Amino acid sequence: MSNVSQKTVVTEVEQMENTHHNLPVPTLVEKVLSRNEGILTSTGAIRATTGKYTGRSPKDKFIVRDSLSENKVEWGSVNQPISADVFLNLYHKVVQYLKEKDETFSFKGYAGADQNLRLPIQVVTEYAWHNLFADQMFIRPTDEELQYHQSGFTVVSAPTFKADPEIDGTHSEAFVMISFEHKIVLIGGTEYAGEIKKSIFSVMNYILPERDILSMHCSANVGVEGDVALFFGLSGTGKTTLSADPERKLIGDDEHAWSNNGVFNIEGGCYAKCINLSEEKEPQIFNAIRFGSVLENVVIDEKSRVADYDDTTLTENTRAAYSIDNIDNIVQPSIAGHPRTIVFLTADAFGVLPPISKLTKEQAMYHFLSGYTSKLAGTERGVTSPEATFSTCFGAPFLPLPAATYAQMLGEKIDQFSANVFLVNTGWTGGPYGEGKRMDLNHTRAMVHAALGGELDNVETEVDPYFGLAIPTHCPGVPSQVLTPKKTWEQPEEYDQKAKELATKFHENFKKFNHITEDIQNAGPIYRP
Structure with a gap:
């Protein structure tokens, strides 16, 4: 069965007679309400609930291992392999399951705001609200584009189809499977809409680097002078909040690509x-x-x-x-030039990283590869309080290719376009999680504005004794003692202990990287256990 062609598989979806295609938003809203999938709120938004799956289910995500993906994908706990036969067996079951429904829904649109580089996609869903979600999240086609639209990748989502692990070869009732050969994403057993969004991002992270385009888990905005800024960070670190700046135009809040022409948003929402x-x-x-x-x-x-x-x-x-x-002040279309400033966002649960620091190129590569932050409660199943974690390139769950692929491309672009890089801690200060407090958002905004406006380019700095980071001694709109984390702790000796603990975690994590140049290896924390 593994020799079934991509065209045959996609045709099976296209021929579903019970499918509504690209319904307008008002009609989708009516469908959601009449099918009791959600309720209308006071602002006119739809509210839906997702049952026990209120976040991504990473242990249930697979990539089909075949001749196309075998030597490209970095296999492991993130990119779990599954055979083409297992995928196709389940795929045919899901399609038959959807055919037996009274109605299903299809959205055709695009991933990628650059018309020359975008990926045509189709999202076929059991739920009307999932199709409304796709309409909000991806780039909507014009009527003319819809006439000639041919999907380069198709998502098939059936939340109420529950897999049987013993029969279907999954780990649980839920599954997210990507076949690059058949150009299909298969989702079942989970109602969490984020799986639809992130599966397409994973697809783009596979496709774009092959075209010499860096795909990035980051938000982006642009100033009045055309100065572009990128904000890297995992969920909950502030990408969306900090990029939605009334003084700058938003390019996008989560997923971007950096081509030889500049930056473009992957999404439309x-x-x-x-x-x-x-x-x-x-x-x-x-x-x-x-x-x-x-x-x-x-x-x-x-x-x-x-x-x-x-x-x-x-x-x-x-x-x-x-x-x-x-959003009022956006770039239309979501395309801009090359970044002048890059910000790495981390939510440090230890409370020891400075709220902002300037990075050398080598430090930038070290922290990009490290991708340190804290998983925040609810983002993934089973995470109930912040946990220190290292997510390579600030997006490891969505990267099919080896980390070095993305890191090398970013390093080359930092060099080529002379981008300034800052590490910004939006996590805790004055103590670790449970004792300290979350960074003041107004202070963080002031620091980011100073970085983007060039006010920190030549400011005096002091070197952090544990992490070797250059900390500005002053920043407009921010009390000086806030800038040095140790000064915010009531018990300095407890700060020293926690700083050593986190520095040790950095060093332990970095041991997993092979073939990294010595200058990048030495750009990590000064303190070594």
């Missing part, structure tokens, strides 16, 4: 964490959640239908999906 969201702190995001948007696992007042963004009853990983057009 935003998927923002909205825990503790308020109009005062994040007005652009707050006001973007309107008719057509999707709220995922947000608690809603039954009478007023007003969202309670502070309520974590369902999960801390509450989400809002909305079209990027819902």
Whole structure:
């Protein structure tokens, strides 16, 4: 069965007679409501819940191991292999399952704002609200483009189809499978819409580097003078929040590519964490959640239908999906020049990394490869409190190729375009998680603005004794003692202990990288156990 052609497989989806194609948003909203898949909130957004799967399920994600992927994919716990026969058997079951439904839904659009480099995609879903999600998240075609659209990759999502691990070769009832040969993503057993978004990102991370284009898990914006900034970081570190800046135009909030022409957004929407969201702190995001948007696992007042963004009853990983057009100051289309400033965001649960530091190129490569942050509660199943973690290139769960592929490309572009790189800690200060407090968002914004505006280019710095990072001694709008983490701790000796502990974790993690030049290896923490 593994010799079934890609055309045959895709045709099976195309010939499903019960499918609604590219329904307009109002019609999709009506479908969601009539099918009792969600409720209408006070702003006109749809609220849906996802049951027990309130985050990605990384242990249930697979890539089909075949002649195409065998020698390209970095196989392991992230990119788990599965055979083509197992994939196809399950695929045919899912398609037959969907054919027996009264109706299914198809969205055809694009991944990639650059018309010369984009990937035509199709998302076929059992749920109307998942199709509404796809409409918000990806790039919508014009009527003319829709007539000639031919999908380069197809997502098939059947949340109520539960796999049998003993029969179907999965680890649980849930599964996310990518076949690069058949150009299919197969999703089942989970209602979490983020799997649709991230599976296409994984596909782009496989396809783009082969075309000498760097795919990146980052947000991006541009200033009035055309100065582009990138913000790397895992979920919950502030990519969306910090890139939604009223003084700069948004290119995108999560996924981008860097070609020889500059930066372009992979998506057509935003998927923002909205825990503790308020109009005062994040007005652009707050006001973007309107008719057509999707709220995922947000608690809603039954009478007023007003969202309670502070309520974590369902999960801390509450989400809002909305079209990027819902934000006023955006770049249209989502394309800009080469970055002048790159910001690595980390949420340090130890509370010892400085809130901002300037990186040399070698330090930039070290911290890009390290990808240190804390997994925040709810982002993945089983994570209930922040855990220190290292996610290569700030996006390891979505990178099919070896890490060195992406790191080498970034290093070359930093050199080629003379980009300044900063490490920004949006995590804890004054103590570790549970004792200290989260960084003040206003302080973080002030530091980022200073970095983007060039105000930190020539500022005096002091070297952190444990991590070797250059810490600015002053920054407009930020108290000086906030800039040096040790000064924010009541017990300095406890800071020393935690700093040594984190530095040790950096060194232990970096041992996994082979063939890394000595100058990059030596760019890590000064302290060595």
